[in-house]
Amino acid sequence: MREEILRISGVNPLKCMKCGKCTASCPAFEKMEYHPHQFVEMVQNNHITPLLESESQYYCMSCLVCEERCPRGVKPQKLIEAVQVLKLRASEGNRLKPQDVANRLDPSLPQQALMAAFRKYSR
Numbered sequence: 001m002r003e004e005i006l007r008i009s010g011v012n013p014l015k016c017m018k019c020g021k022c023t024a025s026c027p028a029f030e031k032m033e034y035h036p037h038q039f040v041e042m043v044q045n046n047h048i049t050p051l052l053e054s055e056s057q058y059y060c061m062s063c064l065v066c067e068e069r070c071p072r073g074v075k076p077q078k079l080i081e082a083v084q085v086l087k088l089r090a091s092e093g094n095r096l097k098p099q100d101v102a103n104r105l106d107p108s109l110p111q112q113a114l115m116a117a118f119r120k121y122s123r
């Protein structure tokens with residue numbers, strides 16, 4: 001699973017110097033069981049199952065502040081997104097098809113969320 005996450009994300013967790021700036025800047029910090037720097041460390045150490053089972057991945061708002069603040073260009077958000085993708089791909093019945101979109105639309109939903117959903121829910 002580690003190799004799959006690295007392939008999906010394009011991230012090299014070995015670049016992390018464990019400074020914690022990503023976690024310190026994350027607006028979802030308090031909600032997350034595992035924080036951005038822990039995603040980096042746990043993927044590196046192949047502790048993927050706890051990340052897949054944790055709700056932490058769903059609290060990420062894709063604000064990219066962690067990427068912006070990282071002095072080493074690690075991009076923790078891409079790892080979190082890759083964990084989400086891995087989980088979605090493991091649950092075959094969970095894909096969003098274009099014909100299903102109209103029934104799920106919320107008028108307050110930003111278009112960016114729709115694009116992100118298509119990216120995540122389709123291969």
Ligand code: SF4
Pocket residue numbers: 022025026027028029036059060061062063064065066067076077080
């Ligand atoms: S992209 Fe996600 S993990 Fe990174 S700072 Fe924003 S909410 Fe936190």
Ligand code: SF4
Pocket residue numbers: 015016017018019020021022023036037040069070071072073074075076
């Ligand atoms: S900010 Fe970057 S280098 Fe620092 S802990 Fe987070 S991922 Fe690692």
